[in-house]
Amino acid sequence: MRLVLIGMNHKTAPLEIRERLQLSGGDDAHSLSELMRLPEIREALCLATCNRVEVFARVEDGGQAIEQLREFIYRQGNLGRDELERCLYVYQDREAVRHLFRVAASLDSMIMGEPQILGQLKAAYRHAVENRATTVLFNRLLHHAFRVAKRVRKETGIAGNAVSVSYAAVELAKKIFGDLKGKSILLIGAGEMSELAARHLIRQGVGSIRIANRTYARAEEMAALFQGVPIAFDRFPEVLPEVDIVIASTGAPGYVVSAEMVASSLRRRRNRLLFLIDIAVPRDIDPAAGDIENVYLYNIDHLQDVVDTNKEMRRIEAMKAEGIVAEEVVVYEEWFNALAVVPTIVSLREKMEAIMLGELERSSSWMRNLDGEERSRIEILTASIVNKILHDPITVLKEESKDRDELPYVAAVRRLFKI
Numbered sequence: 001m002r003l004v005l006i007g008m009n010h011k012t013a014p015l016e017i018r019e020r021l022q023l024s025g026g027d028d029a030h031s032l033s034e035l036m037r038l039p040e041i042r043e044a045l046c047l048a049t050c051n052r053v054e055v056f057a058r059v060e061d062g063g064q065a066i067e068q069l070r071e072f073i074y075r076q077g078n079l080g081r082d083e084l085e086r087c088l089y090v091y092q093d094r095e096a097v098r099h100l101f102r103v104a105a106s107l108d109s110m111i112m113g114e115p116q117i118l119g120q121l122k123a124a125y126r127h128a129v130e131n132r133a134t135t136v137l138f139n140r141l142l143h144h145a146f147r148v149a150k151r152v153r154k155e156t157g158i159a160g161n162a163v164s165v166s167y168a169a170v171e172l173a174k175k176i177f178g179d180l181k182g183k184s185i186l187l188i189g190a191g192e193m194s195e196l197a198a199r200h201l202i203r204q205g206v207g208s209i210r211i212a213n214r215t216y217a218r219a220e221e222m223a224a225l226f227q228g229v230p231i232a233f234d235r236f237p238e239v240l241p242e243v244d245i246v247i248a249s250t251g252a253p254g255y256v257v258s259a260e261m262v263a264s265s266l267r268r269r270r271n272r273l274l275f276l277i278d279i280a281v282p283r284d285i286d287p288a289a290g291d292i293e294n295v296y297l298y299n300i301d302h303l304q305d306v307v308d309t310n311k312e313m314r315r316i317e318a319m320k321a322e323g324i325v326a327e328e329v330v331v332y333e334e335w336f337n338a339l340a341v342v343p344t345i346v347s348l349r350e351k352m353e354a355i356m357l358g359e360l361e362r363s364s365s366w367m368r369n370l371d372g373e374e375r376s377r378i379e380i381l382t383a384s385i386v387n388k389i390l391h392d393p394i395t396v397l398k399e400e401s402k403d404r405d406e407l408p409y410v411a412a413v414r415r416l417f418k419i
Contacts (some may be wrong), residue, residue: 001066002058002059002060002061002093003056003057003058003059003092003096003097003141004056004057004058004059004069004090004092004096005022005054005055005056005057005091005093005096005099005100006055006066006069006070006073006088006089006090006091007047007053007054007055007073007088007089008021008052008053008054008077008084008087009051009053009054009108010051010052010087010110011053011185011356012086012087012088012148013087015050017079017083017084018050018051018052018053018085019050020079021053021073021076021079023047031046031076032044032046032128033128033131034072034123035057035072035089036057036069036131036132036133036221038065038072039060039064039068039070040058040060040061040065040068040265041058041059041060041065041068041069042057042058042059042060042135042136043128043133043134043135043137044056044057044058044128044134045055045057045124045125045128045133045134046124046127046128046140046377047120047124048124049116049117049120051109051110052103052108052306053073054103054258055069055072055073056096056136056228057069058102063294066090066092067114068387070085070088072356073088079340084137084221087342092343093331094333095331097141097329097332098325098326099328100141100145101145101148101149101324101325101328101329102322103117103123103142103145104117104118104145104146104148104149105118105123105148105149105150105152105153105158106118106149106158106159107158107318107322107325112158112314112315112318113158113159113161113314113317113318115159118146118149118370121142121145122132122146125142125307137161137336140220140332140335142336144328144331144332145374147328148324148325148328150219151324151328152321152324152325152408155320155324155407156318156320156321156324157313157314157317158182158314158318158320158321160316165193165279165300165303165304166193166196166197166199166200166279166309167197167200168303168306168307169200169247169277169279169298169303170197170201170204171202171306172205172275172277172296172298172303172306173204173245173275173277176273176275176296177244177273178277180201180204180205180206180218181204181205181206181207182205182206182207182354183201183206183207183244183245184199184207184208184209184210184242184243184244184245185198185206185208185209185241185243185244185245185246185247186210186211186212186231186236186239186243186245186246186247187209187210187211187212187222187228187247187249188212188213188233188236188246188247188248188249188250188256188257188284189212189214189218189249189250189251189280189284190211190212190213190215190218190221191249191250191251193249193279194247194249194279195222195225197247197277198222198226198247200298200320201245202226206245208228208229209223209226209227209228209229210228210229210230210231210236210239210243211222211223211228211229211230212221212231212232212233212235212236212239213230213233214233214250216230216232216233219233220230227314231279237261237264237265240261240262240264240265241264241265241266241269242269243274243276244272244273244274245275245277246274246275246276246277247277247283247286248278248279248280248284248285249278249279249280250275250277250280250284251280251281251405252280252282253286254282255283255284255285255286256284256285257276257278257284257285257286257289258286258287258289259286259289259291259292261289262274262276262285262286262289262295263289264290266292266294266295269275269386271293271294272294273294273296274295274296275296276289276290276295276297277303278294278298278299278300279295279299279300279303281300283299285297285299286411287299289295294352297354320360333342338398339341344397344413344414344419345397345412346396347419348390348393348394348412348413348417348419349390349394349409350353351417351419352386352389352390353386355386356383356386358383358384360379360382395414396409397409397413399411
């Protein structure tokens with residue numbers, strides 16, 4: 001195929017090396033144009049995210065192209081050859097296609113099943129198209145990769161289970177309330193975990209958000225981010241009766257939410273369900289609160305158990321996805337290999353048709369005495385004979401191309417028929 005993929009990802013390179021590379025799959029036309037000026041490169045695509053930097057190219061000569069691509073990445077990253085060489089991986093032909101399909105299907109992501117990588121790959125492809133770095137072959141290949149990703153999501157459950165603590169909390173909330181639209185949230189503590197959980201909840205359509213933090217300025221900052229309301233830390237018990245979901249993550253040495261607070265708030269909210277998420281270590285919420293009727297309390301260990309179970313489920317689904325990728329690699333490879341025989345098939349058919357038309361022309365003197373219907377029948381008959389003669393050699397050429405053994409047959413046909 002003469003396809004080459006060279007790059008590094010979160011498995012092979014530390015962040016400090018990945019971030020030094022300045023390749024961009026989204027908006028750096030200079031890198032792409034420099035790449036396309038390399039003598040061996042015919043088509044190219046650059047994919048750069050926080051977890052990977054990859055260059056995918058169709059090349060004229062694989063060996064020379066790999067060296068040119070290595071030098072290109074050395075220059076882009078301003079890294080020493082030894083330093084970068086330890087991080088790089090190189091795939092060619094079938095393995096390059098397989099890697100691309102796995103990336104599109106999020107099988108090579110840090111969080112397997114996450115959807116962001118497909119959007120990033122599509123953006124990189126659009127950028128390559130806009131800069132005329134792709135033609136028919138790459139266009140077909142990338143659209144095939146997108147189709148593989150869609151099939152994996154449709155036929156497996158690889159993206160169906162929460163694999164982060166913050167998202168697991170949201171999934172549990174959905175199970176408890178059914179629909180989160182209009183539900184109100186109280187964040188006690190404004191750390192990273194709380195922020196992530198809040199983001200996930202907002203995507204599910206929750207209503208109001210209130211933020212209580214020991215540093216009031218930080219509460220104001222996060223409130224502005226989520227269009228919420230900042231609350232003085234010592235006043236959060238006053239709003240407990242008014243919210244449906246509480247996310248606590250303060251880093252305090254002891255409980256900041258007591259069972260008495262929860263019981264009191266539940267009486268004032270007339271025993272409507274209350275969901276408490278304690279993602280602090282040490283814990284922020286008194287475990288006794290979980291014994292109160294209509295109160296659901298989950299701490300970080302509960303959430304981690306959900307995450308671990310879901311990761312195992314994703315791993316099982318990933319095995320199905322790998323089977324889909326393997327099937328699709330074969331499908332693409334068969335299409336690609338068939339391209340090698342197309343010019344020979346076209347030339348062979350053109351020569352046969354030229355012979356048929358020539359013979360009909362030479363027979364025009366006696367055919368002149370035939371009426372139009374008789375002449376048409378003779379033309380149909382001769383065309384049918386040509387098609388039957390061509391059927392077997394064309395079929396053999398196509399079949400051999402599937403196993404990449406078509407070259408001897410192509411050479412023989414071209415020599416026998418002088419095409």
